[in-house]
Amino acid sequence: MTPEEPPRFRVHPSPIGDILIVTTADGIVTLHPFDGPLRTEIERVALQLRAVPVPDEGTDASSRSSRRTRVAADSVFDVAIAQLDEYFEGERRGFELPLDWRLVRGFTRAALEAVCDISYGETASYGEVAVMAGTARAARAVGTACATTPFSIVVPVHRVVRADGSLGEYGGRPDLKRFLIELEQGPGIPPAPSGADATEAEAAADASSGADATDADASSGADATDADASSRAEATGAAAPAAPVGAKPAAGV
Template sequence: MNRVTSTEYVSPVGPVLLTFIDDALVRLHVASDGVDLARAEIAHRLGVVPDPDPSPGDDLARQLDEYFDGARRSFEVSLDWRLVRGFTRNALEASQQIPYGEVASYGEVAAMAGAPRAARAVGTACASSPFSIVVPVHRVVRADGSIGEYGGHPEVKEFLLSLEDEAARGDGLRARA
């Protein structure tokens, strides 16, 4: 039987609930509406109440610290895709190809996922991603360059994009120095 655990991570964008099945991340949820609600939602989706245990999330918490400090460009964590179905997975995997500090449109991600006419489906996939931040759906923007809603919290998306842009530009300045 699989062990389901969760722990809270305090981030600059608010509380984050990290939920693991064994050692694989099944959900990273920016809990803008509160950690208790996020815990109830994941318990409902998985059909089990996760044990509170920070140890499976220790390494990811360290990686998140590095990311928010501008020192990490990607995450090394096993993902449990059980909450993702069909084209949503293709779209999320395609969004992982967007380089740090850059953006791609919903249409571009749809083409990368093998369905060039599925821009709206990419929007739905990004909105329902169980792997916020770790799978960089915040790098997916509208065709006109505007950032979109990001699950009703565009300020979080704006923060993440600004963080990456600043860190990426800083790297360029250091490389020239």
């Protein structure tokens, strides 16, 4: 990305609402559903990138000097949109897209890369992902990584659940998490414990204020709250662990 070529964005409709896709010369820098004003989302991304994304309008003869870059960006957008549509139609189980990880630092990247190893239709607990990422005691940091990820769906943080198998939050929108899990597994996901949603919603608001995703003790993010509860449950044996990565869903799920 150069000063002459700012990040570009498109908004793509989907069964879970509009999805914002922002690209740089290095690939997709953020992809996530949103339900608020587009302007607010663009301003938030602009603060993170220190550059204002502009609408993608394709290539034209008036910008021949940057035509090659725009053609590449158009290709990334087109491929991403095609793969998202295939996923929601049940025809795709994984994504093959160039990701620009510049907004992800430290352990957060290790956690999100571990999340990418959770297969379609399967789930893993926060503690299991921490082990996969190489830091067994970092379940809470995994929750923070899931709460603050710039990549939804294509990095399947919706597959990370509590130790008891219940879903928990998803950036303040647990209904989207349930939709994605049921798209992959079918219905039958355990409900959250009574009173949990209010606590997680408050934590989600903290995450949106810019908490550090690398701090295992951070209080931001609804998923961080889930991870803390998940970690305690695994330690005490109070709840049965979620299905390990690689296990096939139980019949009827």
